[in-house]
Amino acid sequence: MDGRALAQRIRAQVAEEARSLGHVGFATVLVGDDAASEIYIRLKHDAATAAGIDAQDVRLPATIAEDDLLARVAELNASDDVDALLVQTPLPDHLDEERIIRTLDPLKDVDGFHPWNAGELYLGRPQLVPATPIGIMALLTEYRIELDGAHAVVIGRSDIVGKPIAHLLLHANATVTLCHTHTHDLARHTLDADVLVVAAGRPAVVTPDMVKTQSAVVDVGINRTDAGVVGDVDEGAADVAAYLTPVPGGVGPMTVACVLQNAIRCARYRRTEIPHSAR
Numbered sequence: 001m002d003g004r005a006l007a008q009r010i011r012a013q014v015a016e017e018a019r020s021l022g023h024v025g026f027a028t029v030l031v032g033d034d035a036a037s038e039i040y041i042r043l044k045h046d047a048a049t050a051a052g053i054d055a056q057d058v059r060l061p062a063t064i065a066e067d068d069l070l071a072r073v074a075e076l077n078a079s080d081d082v083d084a085l086l087v088q089t090p091l092p093d094h095l096d097e098e099r100i101i102r103t104l105d106p107l108k109d110v111d112g113f114h115p116w117n118a119g120e121l122y123l124g125r126p127q128l129v130p131a132t133p134i135g136i137m138a139l140l141t142e143y144r145i146e147l148d149g150a151h152a153v154v155i156g157r158s159d160i161v162g163k164p165i166a167h168l169l170l171h172a173n174a175t176v177t178l179c180h181t182h183t184h185d186l187a188r189h190t191l192d193a194d195v196l197v198v199a200a201g202r203p204a205v206v207t208p209d210m211v212k213t214q215s216a217v218v219d220v221g222i223n224r225t226d227a228g229v230v231g232d233v234d235e236g237a238a239d240v241a242a243y244l245t246p247v248p249g250g251v252g253p254m255t256v257a258c259v260l261q262n263a264i265r266c267a268r269y270r271r272t273e274i275p276h277s278a279r
């Protein structure tokens with residue numbers, strides 16, 4: 001499943017929507033100088049700028065006091081120039097990440113991390129959903145993978161990938177199994193998976209002998225090894241599955257494109273389409 005090609009099309013669509021909206025403002029807040037976070041912010045900014053979205057790069061020192069960060073977030077919440085807002089995680093240890101995320105305006109919460117957005121997803125009324133799971137669903141739709149009645153197995157239960165993708169698959173009428181480090185006999189579950197989503201952050205957590213013949217496998221993992229960047233699924237799985245996302249070039253580009261898609265959604269919320277009970 002080619003994430004690069006689909007992501008390119010989504011980005012072109014986003015650019016068209018940004019043009020028709022006139023102005024879309026997207027602010028990112030980066031606290032400190034975590035190297036991986038710098039890369040993620042740069043990717044999002046480059047993509048936003050290319051799509052005609054007005055990206056604002058707020059950089060704050062690693063030593064910032066929590067109240068000062070909260071005040072900055074409140075300012076961005078109130079700013080008319082900002083439709084979409086994210087605070088890059090992880091934050092330095094002295095900052096209470098949960099408290100900061102809770103402070104975001106839920107309708108500007110482009111990452112979909114605010115408890116209101118997580119709750120709406122849980123209740124089957126997805127509003128702003130984290131970009132990676134949205135990107136995975138878009139890939140499965142693009143390749144016409146049957147989800148209704150299928151057995152979908154997700155490895156990983158993070159708030160960013162595992163839990164939200166499990167909910168989206170459930171909404172699509174799949175029968176969902178959610179696996180984690182306490183799961184006994186992982187292969188017993190994966191071998192029965194028509195759709196397997198792997199987001200563990202461990203190279204080769206899924207080997208070819210764990211994959212059901214003719215299934216669809218989505219490899220979310222990004223692991224930096226001596227051999228370069230690899231996913232969570234051994235490449236040999238391609239010989240067994242009908243579909244597999246490559247790493248790189250699968251889920252990664254989709255995540256960036258879907259952040260932009262969420263920014264457009266935020267802009268629409270601010271103009272007309274405010275979901276009731278959000279404010």
Ligand code: NAP
Binds near residue numbers: 157162183186205253
């Ligand atoms: P995370 O917060 O570290 O969560 C990993 C999850 O995998 C945990 O629930 C953990 O179980 C489970 N797990 C780890 N090892 C396992 C094993 N051997 N067997 C079964 N379950 C196992 O990671 P994350 O943020 O969800 O990210 C997962 C991976 O996706 C990382 O490589 C990350 O870099 C990548 N990622 C990629 C994108 C993209 O755009 N491509 C976006 C986000 C993340 P416990 O809960 O029991 O600990």
